Amino acid sequence: MKSLRIHPGNKTISKSLKHCDQILIPNSTNMKHLLLTIVIFSFSLFLGFSQQKPANNMKKAFVLIDIQNDYFENGSMTLVGAEEASLNARKILDQFRSVGLPVIYIQHLASNPKATFFLPQTKGAEIHENVKPKAGETVIIKHFPNSFRETELLEYLKSKDVIDLVVCGMMTHMCVDATVRAAKDFGFNCVVISDACATRDLDINGEKVKAAEVQKSFLAAFNGFYATINTTKQYLEGK
DSSP: OOOOOOOOOOOOOOOTTTTHHHOTTTOOOHHHHHHHHHHHHHHHTTTTOOOOOOSSSSSSSEEEEEOOOOSSSTTTTTBBTHHHHHHHHHHHHHHHHHTOOOEEEEEEESSSSSSSOOTTTTTGSBBGGGGGOOOOOOOEEEEESSSTTTHHHHHHHTTTOOOOOEEEEEEEIIIIIIHHHHHHHOOEEEEEEEEEEEBEEETTEEEEEEEHEEEHHHHHHHHTTBBBBOOOOHHHOOO
């Protein structure tokens, strides 16, 4: 059978359709249109031209915040549990890479001349090797705790039609906190991977607050309204 060709403008149809007129009810314009639609649809299925649903809808992205060398052992601002958090972040990262979903690295570079860590062009400011970006993956530079402030993050997420964010990083009480709250205000749904985040001991009124308590307090404050809290295992198992 000759291929089906419909030419816009002169409405020329190939000979394979001429026989259709012989079986149509005379003066039944609607019936002709219906039959023509069925024939075109059948041909498109037969030839494999029907539109396929994408394997993934690109609505989800993984955001890794400030997993940088200065937060690790021998760095200028060592955190509690940074190594373990980065290894958990790597597990989530591997999953996102395997299915081709967007991965965004946030890298903080200090703009304050009095800053003691994340100084530009230093080893400490580099993203840690446990989650080192691959060529072509997106790295966004920030200078404030909120990863959306004066960066292209929001525009990038919109360009990818992202509505769901999976977030991890450092420090839980500072840049993770500021970014997750801003993301909620921008309308994103957030999942925070609790054991892929790290923080440090803090002081208040002369009293030390241990990192574990800081971590639990900030994650508890997220939970419910601002984000869903998952462990790495829970997220990977879909629980």
